[in-house]
Amino acid sequence: MINLIWMGMILVGFCFAAFNGNIDSVTKAAFDGAQTGVTVSFGLISILVFWLGMMRLAEDAGLLAKVAKLLGPVVRFLFPDVPKNHPAMGYILSNMSANLFGLGNAATPMGIKAMQELQKLNPDKHTASPAMCTLLALNTASITIIPTTLIAIRLNYESANPSEIVGTTLLATAIATAAAIIADRWYRKQTIRRQIRSDIRTDLNPDVKG
């Protein structure tokens, strides 16, 4: 799906530019986009270096394990195939709590660290494991208690009650997160079922394996 969306955006963009007679915008846009990609990645360097250092400190001090133990049942329900005392659990939890409190630039490094830990458990290094998909689902839905950026913008435009959207945002984000978890579960089960079916098939016809 990502292949189709990626190619689709480029091809549709190409057709629109050709049709509107501004084909040279494609060249400029492509190189501007490439530059943005590099700029954003470079912007991530300082945040990643700082937070990964902090998180190592928390890990060495046993703080992550403690947090993981405290909220273990929730994470074990969401990530049934991650071993109980694996360091990934602590990072997943830090990522989730950073998201909850709207600490966006702390959430990303912790999520990446959690991904790296999950990658160690992943048998196929180029294909996402079910646990990785769940972590991603949680982060795209990104449950937030305090949408700080928006409160600031509303304050800026002289809202009578800038924080009145906290409740509506919380409810909407909770519904979106629930939808993400349910959809993730459904796809995960389908993948497992498909795998079992293909295993049975290869068991019945041993020559398929070659």
Add this chain to the structure above:
Amino acid sequence: MLSWINLVSAWSIPIIIAFIPLYAYTRKVPVYESFVDGAKDGFSTAIGIIPHLVGMMVAISVFRSSGALEFFVGWTGSFLQTLGVPSEILPLGILRPLTGTGSLAYTTELIRAYGPDSMIGRMASTIQGSTDTTLYVLTVYFGAVGIRNGRYALKVGLFSDLVGFIAAIAVCLLVFG
């Protein structure tokens, strides 16, 4: 309420930054050495994301500057108007999962034009705040560990964006309507 929220957001990061080293020190962790050791990985991780992010940004940038994004945004605007939803809100549903800066700019523009306390302003704030930029999160998180095949992750992300978008509109209509 607002002063309480401001207080929390101003204090949370400083407290974390002070608490972690202090706690580690009492556990006899060599704090500085341990920090530097962990921080080392940050650079290579960020560099590893570059190819993924460049690829995605090029596609979005071409799509956006060719006028294609604008066309689809305008098209959705006139689409679901009959349901009592302001047509200005609907483009946000397309923008939100694709570009974080783009949708934030559009939200800010709606708040500026219609006022933060209008129905449009409240809906836009709720939609913008309730979800993250799916394509960006997918690119950065999978890019950092070299995952190329994300399986069903994108479908799940886009599905939850759609549910969140509808939920945000419905909740605002119920609460402020």
